[in-house]
Amino acid sequence: MEETVAEPAAGAARTNRFQALAASQPVQTLSDIEASDVARTPTGIDELDRVLGGGIVEGGVVLIGGDPGIGKSTLLLQAVDALAGRMGVLYVTGEESPAQVALRARRLDLSGAAVRVLAEINLEKILATLAQERPAFCVIDSIQTLYSEQLTSAPGSVAQVRECAAQLTRVAKASGCAMVLVGHVTKEGALAGPRVLEHIVDTVLYFEGDTHSSFRLVRAFKNRFGAVNEIGVFAMTERGLRGVSNPSAIFLSTHAEPVPGSCVLVTLEGSRPLLVEIQALVDGGGPSPRRLSVGLERDRLAMLLAVLHRHAGVACADQDVFVNAVGGVRISEPAADLAVLLAIQSSLRGRALPRGFLAFGEVGLAGEVRPAPRGQERLKEAAKLGFRVALVPRANAPKKPVEGLTIHAVDRIEQAIDALRALADAS
16 A cells, blocks of 8 residues: 545645646647757766766756665765855755764865755755755755655655655756755665656666775666766775776786786776776586676576587586676676686686787677677777787777787687687797
């Protein structure tokens, strides 16, 4: 059963509730509508601006979620302080007292001179404060703590979260105030509350990363004003979250000499090419071999091992196979297939890949190596970071040579294994 707001007779509440929609726009022809780029205001935090698509948008509503203690409040307090010198800002906290917020600001060495703070969970009082303060940027920390007097259910219930989010979104659109809602997560890692919460906001961001690691990823799962799957990389320091200018360095291990079972992949996260090291360990498994992967899909690993056996003659049926993406990054694109198979082959034979070697490409069940999107950008990023040899699908081979990079193009997985052996013998 779900609780809803009871509407008075004569439809009075309906008129008030949808007052923002009362002045409806006339019907127009799509080709006659003037389209212009959305004006953005940079937050002053480059990695956050990248994920948002360039900065905050007037009237835009952002929902940001993540595990407890991962840095949501820290990042937003830094953003509020950076924007305070250029516009009116309001930080609404429903989980902490103003003294606790001030303590965090001191720890992060933030001035907070122009940051307005409100400790309140009553929606009606928050809306009244928004009407009085008229901020251009507002943070609600968090949406699950708010409650409306129109409902009798407890804060955090489906009805309360849906009603409070809808009211705040209407205020943001009507007043032009950019608003950020902090959301809790469930045990499974999904955003808590009704799914409609993600539908009514303009942007959904999610914090990823291990709380035991100093690095955090902020990923955009939905963005009406920018690219989805864009990521920002941050490092947690004593002074808060700091953007990482060269995130590829995080996901590459520093080996003095090349080691068996390691292959570098160029993956795409949004519009950003990242170099990630794929590590594989193949060991004697006995009658019940295990297949474990961290950062990659386990089912896809089993499929790739079958392709490697059938089309390249490399058998791992009686071996334990462990695959890991260094740095805690999660790779979902199939362009990692070729790098995974080459890392497995390297570990099985005990022979390291050449120094400065990388690979990418999707591997099909028939053994073919398919092209990856935006291969030119991947190769240019690798060359910029000093890589010298690349094994890529033939369709991704550039028409003009990439300076400093020797490119080997292949059509099938057996050709890739043969090319790998030739490179290993040459080195």
